[in-house]
Amino acid sequence: MRAATNAYLAGLTDEELDGLVPGFSGPGPAADILALLVIHTANLAGDITSVRGIQGARGLPF
Numbered sequence: 001m002r003a004a005t006n007a008y009l010a011g012l013t014d015e016e017l018d019g020l021v022p023g024f025s026g027p028g029p030a031a032d033i034l035a036l037l038v039i040h041t042a043n044l045a046g047d048i049t050s051v052r053g054i055q056g057a058r059g060l061p062f
Contacts, residue, residue: 009034016030017034018030018031021033
């Protein structure tokens with residue numbers, strides 16, 4: 001899955017990244033939507049790490 005995702009992202013053209021796609025609050029450039037997904041994923045990783053720490057477990061392994 002990671003290799004397929006990396007290949008897809010590497011193959012995107014400037015025109016595709018500038019093109020409008022449906023987003024959570026209306027259409028926006030594909031690049032902005034992809035950036036939002038990365039930020040959202042990072043926030044979720046932080047949330048998971050916090051909960052694990054509260055439960056006495058170790059956070060993320062890096």
